[in-house]
Amino acid sequence: xxxxxxxxxxxxxxxxxxxxxxxxxxxxxxxxxxxxxxxxxxxxxxxxxxxxxxxxxxxxxxxxxxxxxxxxxxxxxxxxxxxxxxxxxxxxxxxxxxxxxxxxxxxxxxxxxxxxxxxxxxxxxxxxxxxxxxxxxxxxxxxxxxxxxxxxxxxxxxxxxxxxxxxxxxxxxxxxxxxxxxxxxxxxxxxxxxxxxxxxxxxxxxxxxxxxxxxxxxxxxxxxxxxxxxxxxxxxxxxxxxxxxxxxxxxxxxxxxxxxxxxxxxxxxxxxxxxxxx
Amino acid sequence: xxxxxxxxxxxxxxxxxxxxxxxxxxxxxxxxxxxxxxxxxxxxxxxxxxxxxxxxxxxxxxxxxxxxxxxxxxxxxxxxxxxxxxxxxxxxxxxxxxxxxxxxxxxxxxxxxxxxxxxxxxxxxxxxxxxxxxxxxxxxxxxxxxxxxxxxxxxxxxxxxxxxxxxxxxxxxxxxxxxxxxxxxxxxxxxxxxxxxxxxxxxxxxxxxxxxxxxxxxxxxxxxxxxxxxxxxxxxxxxxxxxxxxxxxxxxxxxxxxxxxxxxxxxxxxxxxxxxxxxxxxxxxxxxxxxxxxxxxxxxxxxxxxxxxxxxxxxxxxxxxxxxxxxxxxxxxxxxxxxxxxxxxxxxxxxxxxxxxx
Numbered sequence: 001x002x003x004x005x006x007x008x009x010x011x012x013x014x015x016x017x018x019x020x021x022x023x024x025x026x027x028x029x030x031x032x033x034x035x036x037x038x039x040x041x042x043x044x045x046x047x048x049x050x051x052x053x054x055x056x057x058x059x060x061x062x063x064x065x066x067x068x069x070x071x072x073x074x075x076x077x078x079x080x081x082x083x084x085x086x087x088x089x090x091x092x093x094x095x096x097x098x099x100x101x102x103x104x105x106x107x108x109x110x111x112x113x114x115x116x117x118x119x120x121x122x123x124x125x126x127x128x129x130x131x132x133x134x135x136x137x138x139x140x141x142x143x144x145x146x147x148x149x150x151x152x153x154x155x156x157x158x159x160x161x162x163x164x165x166x167x168x169x170x171x172x173x174x175x176x177x178x179x180x181x182x183x184x185x186x187x188x189x190x191x192x193x194x195x196x197x198x199x200x201x202x203x204x205x206x207x208x209x210x211x212x213x214x215x216x217x218x219x220x221x222x223x224x225x226x227x228x229x230x231x232x233x234x235x236x237x238x239x240x241x242x243x244x245x246x247x248x249x250x251x252x253x254x255x256x257x258x259x260x261x262x263x264x265x266x267x268x269x270x271x272x273x274x275x276x277x278x
Numbered sequence: 279x280x281x282x283x284x285x286x287x288x289x290x291x292x293x294x295x296x297x298x299x300x301x302x303x304x305x306x307x308x309x310x311x312x313x314x315x316x317x318x319x320x321x322x323x324x325x326x327x328x329x330x331x332x333x334x335x336x337x338x339x340x341x342x343x344x345x346x347x348x349x350x351x352x353x354x355x356x357x358x359x360x361x362x363x364x365x366x367x368x369x370x371x372x373x374x375x376x377x378x379x380x381x382x383x384x385x386x387x388x389x390x391x392x393x394x395x396x397x398x399x400x401x402x403x404x405x406x407x408x409x410x411x412x413x414x415x416x417x418x419x420x421x422x423x424x425x426x427x428x429x430x431x432x433x434x435x436x437x438x439x440x441x442x443x444x445x446x447x448x449x450x451x452x453x454x455x456x457x458x459x460x461x462x463x464x465x466x467x468x469x470x471x472x473x474x475x476x477x478x479x480x481x482x483x484x485x486x487x488x489x490x491x492x493x494x495x496x497x498x499x500x501x502x503x504x505x506x507x508x509x510x511x512x513x514x515x516x517x518x519x520x521x522x523x524x525x526x527x528x529x530x531x532x533x534x535x536x537x538x539x540x541x542x543x544x545x546x547x548x549x550x551x552x553x554x555x556x557x558x559x560x561x562x563x564x565x566x567x568x569x570x571x572x573x574x575x576x577x578x579x580x581x582x583x584x585x586x587x588x589x590x591x592x593x594x595x596x597x598x599x600x601x602x603x604x605x606x607x608x609x610x611x612x613x614x615x616x617x618x619x620x621x622x623x624x625x626x627x628x629x630x631x632x633x634x635x636x
Contacts, residue, residue: 177359183430
């Protein structure tokens with residue numbers, strides 16, 4: 001019965017042209033990824049024609065020591081830089097939200113700078129800076145990741161700051177006053193009232209920062225040494241000698257990791273869960 | 279018991295050039311239900327926030343229980359507040375909200391549990407202890423905020439426009455509830471409100487504020503019956519304010535000339551009046567030719583308009599070029615309302631005219 005009625009003024013979901021448009025958008029966005037994943041199971045050296053199903057390239061990727069090392073590097077860099085930039089970004093956000101001080105507009109501008117500055121410029125700048133500071137090449141494996149990590153923190157903590165600040169903007173200041181009024185100290189108020197409020201912003205900011213770090217190419221390319229390749233840089237060097245399904249397989253794994261992280265973050269943020277944990 | 283719980287001495291607060299509170303001196307008696315009443319922007323909330331410790335006076339002193347609290351931060355003051363927005367912590371259950379103020383100061387667990395249960399019972403929320411704030415109605419959130427403040431057993435409970443966000447029915451219910459609570463716990467309540475009905479029906483004493491100053495402090499009845507200034511007369515209830523045309527000293531009181539009504543005697547030892555206030559219900563009316571009782575002052579006027587309110591009507595009458603309001607109560611057997619344009623006789627007893635000195 002209700003299917004017969006014509007679509008209402010705001011019933012956009014029921015208009016045919018809009019549905020087609022939506023479909024086209026999804027195809028445009030996801031077809032490359034679907035093809036990438038599909039061809040990781042292709043039993044062929046070349047990535048052009050479908051030859052049959054296989055998982056041998058996953059095994060090959062797993063056995064490729066340098067690829068695995070790059071993957072590990074990427075995870076380490078992402079984990080460390082995300083933790084650092086979440087803390088730094090949150091602190092900056094709270095400072096900008098909470099206090100009034102003379103150089104505040106300047107600091108706000110400086111905060112946005114790493115976001116708008118072209119990555120290539122930042123990569124070169126960091127390269128020059130690190131080589132002047134003697135941080136490049138001289139260090140062995142785990143410490144050699146330091147410049148990459150610092151670089152990633154530099155460009156990702158402003159994103160965290162922006163996300164957390166947006167969350168803080170909706171905070172009711174009287175909650176803070178109520179907490180003080182009830183006898184809590186400034187620290188207790190921060191810990192029990194403000195921090196729980198910031199949590200969704202912190203999770204979103206950390207997720208953003210991890211994603212940015214995992215797939216960053218340009219800045220990493222300039223700041224990593226030969227022994228400290230990350231996953232995207234390694235893939236790039238592999239692709240230069242022809243895209244094998246091994247690359248597809250490795251990329252599929254990366255997509256999976258990102259997907260799992262996103263699902264976890266969404267689960268953590270869902271209101272139903274927030275209620276049972278608090 | 280007779281010492282006031284709060285003394286405010288010459289307190290002023292300026293925000294830049296704006297004077298929010300202007301040299302206020304005020305005593306809040308112990309166990310009172312004290313109302314700060316005034317239009318929005320009159321400085322009443324600023325005064326309340328200075329008592330709570332969220333604002334510092336620009337000058338003057340605030341003493342709580344005889345102690346100057348200038349350097350006492352809000353978390354150390356024996357004062358708790360119910361915020362206008364309730365400020366119930368959204369990520370905590372009702373129970374945790376109420377327990378918060380005890381837990382942060384390290385109260386033993388068993389005592390916290392007992393006192394929280396007591397406080398929740400007091401505001402009749404016992405069944406909802408495990409609800410989250412977003413599952414509560416506005417009235418219930420209000421009760422959480424109350425319980426959370428009362429559980430601390432403060433010397434003073436401050437309420438910032440506590441009922442303004444509730445609908446009318448709930449508001450009336452909460453008014454009674456607040457009065458009951460205040461009697462039960464024996465804590466001094468200070469309520470900020472712009473609603474005169476709220477102040478009059480709940481408070482034992484009311485301070486009327488305007489433009490940062492306290493104009494009059496009195497029990498509700500006195501405030502209504504004997505306002506001292508035009509502002510108070512006009513703000514509390516409705517009043518007809520008649521500017522006096524002439525004032526003469528006569529013995530103990532004054533002989534004054536009111537427009538339309540002519541000369542009358544005011545028995546007052548107060549300062550020289552500049553105007554008189556007449557409550558609408560104190561003005562009687564009748565047809566032209568009616569005989570007002572002995573000693574009353576009468577004038578004839580013309581009905582401009584009447585407005586029907588169910589149990590009564592408001593009559594807008596023009597007397598000697600000024601508009602007056604009086605009431606007609608619809609009792610059984612009352613004569614029909616006069617039509618607009620008809621002439622009427624108005625009269626009142628001189629002792630019902632309230633002299634205003636400013």
